[in-house]
Amino acid sequence: MSKISAGNNPLRDPDDRRLNRIAGPSSLVIFGVTGDLSRKKLMPAVYDLANRGLLPAGFSLVGFARREWKNQDFGKVVKEAVKQYARTPWNESVWKQLSENIRFVSGEFDDDASFDRLKATIDELDAKVGTNGNHAFYLSIPPKAFAQVCQQLKRSGLADAGPDEFRRVVIEKPFGHDLESSRRLNDVVESVFPPDSVFRIDHYLGKETVQNILALRFANMLFEPLWNSNYIDHVQITMAEDIGVGGRAGYYDGIGAARDVIQNHLLQLLALTAMEEPVSFDAADLRAEKEKVLSAVRVPKDIAKHTARGQYAGGWQGGEQVTGFLDEDGMNPKSVSETYAAMRLDINTRRWAGVPFYLRAGKRLGRRVTEIAVVFKRAPQQLFAESQTSALGQNALVIRVQPDEGITIRFGSKVPGVGMQVRDVTMDFGYGHAFTEASPEAYERLILDVLLGDPPLFPRHEEVELSWKILDPIVSFWEKKGKPEQYRPGTWGPSSADEMMARDGREWRIP
Known part of the structure; x- marks a missing residue:
C-alpha cells in the first residue's frame, strides 16, 4: 500500500503516541450501508484513510443490509462511491488490497440467523484477515432501530470482546428527540457496550476549524486575556443553509431546526467557545470543561421575547422559483416544525456574566455558512468626534467553520x-492559503479516532443530556404557540429574529 509521508499527511502526527495514528488490525461493520451517509461519507472516508496509509493490511469493511448482494456486489457499490466522493486520488493498488477484505452480510435487524451469519463473518475475518477480534459497529440507521441492533449484537456475542480486543459502537445523531428519550436511548446502548466503547458521532467536531478553536484560544496569548465579559459584548453562532429540506421532508417533520442542529452542533460550538482551559486535551478533561459550561447555560426567562422560529415560504431565490416548506414532497401541510430557529442563551459563570450567546440555524437563508462571531465591546471614543467614527462598527473575531x-x-x-476618519477593515486567515496540507474530511478523522479508541471529539451522554435540558423548555414553549412565522427564501429569517436582537440593542451579523 502506498503511504503519504508524515509531512504531507494531515492525520499523521510524528509525535503521537499511537504509532503516528495508524489504526491497528480491525474491521468496521456498517449497518445501513445502502443509505446516503454510507455512500457519500463513510465508504469514501475508509478509502481515503487507506490511501493515506492509515489502515493496516489487517483491516476489513463489512456491510449489513437487506439487499441480496454477494461480497463482490458490495465491492462494486463501494468502488462506485469511492470514485464519486473520495477526496484522495484513485490508487489501484490501494483499492486492490482494500477490496480483498470487503464483506457483505444480507439480513434483517429482527432475524437471529442474520446476526449469526454476521458473527460467522467476523470470526472468519479474525482467522483469515487478522482483524484480531477488534470490531467497530457503525449504526447508520434510524434511532428507533438502535435497541434492536444492540440487543442482537449482545445475543450473538458480537458485543463481547476478549482482554486484548475491542468492540465499539458508533451512533449517529439524533441522540433522542428530548431529554427523556435520550436517556432511554443511552440506557439501551450502554446496557450492551460500556460507556468508553460508545462513540456518538457529531461530524462538526471533526472539522479542522472547530478544533482550531482550542488552538486559537489556548496556544496564543493574543486572545485568551480578552476572552471574557470585560471585553466581549456578545457571541453569535450561525449555521445557515441556502437549500431546503429536499428529500428529508419525512425526517424533518416533527424534528425542526432546533432539534436537528442546535441541540448538537451549535451547543457543542458554544461549549468549545466558552469553556475554561482544560488540564489536558485528554477526553475526560475536555468533557469536564464542556459539561461545566453546558450546566451553566440559562434559558431566557421570557422565551417569547428571546427566541424566534420560522418556516421558509415559496418564492424566488437566486433567480430560481423554489418550493415552500409546507409544499415540499412528502411534507405534512399542517406541520409546525420550524426550518429557522434562533435563541438567546446566557452562561452563569464569572467569565461570561452579562454576555449573551445568540444561536441561529435555518434553511433557505442568504447563503451557506457556519461561523462563530465574537463581537467585542466598543472602545471609549474620547479622542474622536462622532463624525470621525460613524463608519466604525464593533471589533469582531469570526471563526468560519464552513x-x-x-x-x-x-x-x-x-x-x-x-482628515481623521476611522472605518472597519478586516484581516483574513484561510486554511487553504496558509497551509499546503489538505484538511482531512471530518468523517476520516472520526472513523480513525474510533478505530484508535481516541474519544476527545465524541460527546458522552452527560453532554447530550445537558443539551436537551437547555433545549426542551424552548421547544415545549414553541409547541404551544401554533404555526411558525413564514419568511421569504434567500433572506436571513423571519422578522421576529431581528426583533429579538433589537430588544437587546443589537443586530444579526450578515455573513
Missing part, C-alpha cells in the same frame, strides 16, 4: 487622507 474555513478579524483603521 465553507472557506478560516478566521477573520474586524477592527478600525484610519482612512487614507488628510
Whole structure:
C-alpha cells in the first residue's frame, strides 16, 4: 500500500503516541450501508484513510443490509462511491488490497440467523484477515432501530470482546428527540457496550476549524486575556443553509431546526467557545470543561421575547422559483416544525456574566455558512468626534467553520487622507492559503479516532443530556404557540429574529 509521508499527511502526527495514528488490525461493520451517509461519507472516508496509509493490511469493511448482494456486489457499490466522493486520488493498488477484505452480510435487524451469519463473518475475518477480534459497529440507521441492533449484537456475542480486543459502537445523531428519550436511548446502548466503547458521532467536531478553536484560544496569548465579559459584548453562532429540506421532508417533520442542529452542533460550538482551559486535551478533561459550561447555560426567562422560529415560504431565490416548506414532497401541510430557529442563551459563570450567546440555524437563508462571531465591546471614543467614527462598527473575531474555513478579524483603521476618519477593515486567515496540507474530511478523522479508541471529539451522554435540558423548555414553549412565522427564501429569517436582537440593542451579523 502506498503511504503519504508524515509531512504531507494531515492525520499523521510524528509525535503521537499511537504509532503516528495508524489504526491497528480491525474491521468496521456498517449497518445501513445502502443509505446516503454510507455512500457519500463513510465508504469514501475508509478509502481515503487507506490511501493515506492509515489502515493496516489487517483491516476489513463489512456491510449489513437487506439487499441480496454477494461480497463482490458490495465491492462494486463501494468502488462506485469511492470514485464519486473520495477526496484522495484513485490508487489501484490501494483499492486492490482494500477490496480483498470487503464483506457483505444480507439480513434483517429482527432475524437471529442474520446476526449469526454476521458473527460467522467476523470470526472468519479474525482467522483469515487478522482483524484480531477488534470490531467497530457503525449504526447508520434510524434511532428507533438502535435497541434492536444492540440487543442482537449482545445475543450473538458480537458485543463481547476478549482482554486484548475491542468492540465499539458508533451512533449517529439524533441522540433522542428530548431529554427523556435520550436517556432511554443511552440506557439501551450502554446496557450492551460500556460507556468508553460508545462513540456518538457529531461530524462538526471533526472539522479542522472547530478544533482550531482550542488552538486559537489556548496556544496564543493574543486572545485568551480578552476572552471574557470585560471585553466581549456578545457571541453569535450561525449555521445557515441556502437549500431546503429536499428529500428529508419525512425526517424533518416533527424534528425542526432546533432539534436537528442546535441541540448538537451549535451547543457543542458554544461549549468549545466558552469553556475554561482544560488540564489536558485528554477526553475526560475536555468533557469536564464542556459539561461545566453546558450546566451553566440559562434559558431566557421570557422565551417569547428571546427566541424566534420560522418556516421558509415559496418564492424566488437566486433567480430560481423554489418550493415552500409546507409544499415540499412528502411534507405534512399542517406541520409546525420550524426550518429557522434562533435563541438567546446566557452562561452563569464569572467569565461570561452579562454576555449573551445568540444561536441561529435555518434553511433557505442568504447563503451557506457556519461561523462563530465574537463581537467585542466598543472602545471609549474620547479622542474622536462622532463624525470621525460613524463608519466604525464593533471589533469582531469570526471563526468560519464552513465553507472557506478560516478566521477573520474586524477592527478600525484610519482612512487614507488628510482628515481623521476611522472605518472597519478586516484581516483574513484561510486554511487553504496558509497551509499546503489538505484538511482531512471530518468523517476520516472520526472513523480513525474510533478505530484508535481516541474519544476527545465524541460527546458522552452527560453532554447530550445537558443539551436537551437547555433545549426542551424552548421547544415545549414553541409547541404551544401554533404555526411558525413564514419568511421569504434567500433572506436571513423571519422578522421576529431581528426583533429579538433589537430588544437587546443589537443586530444579526450578515455573513
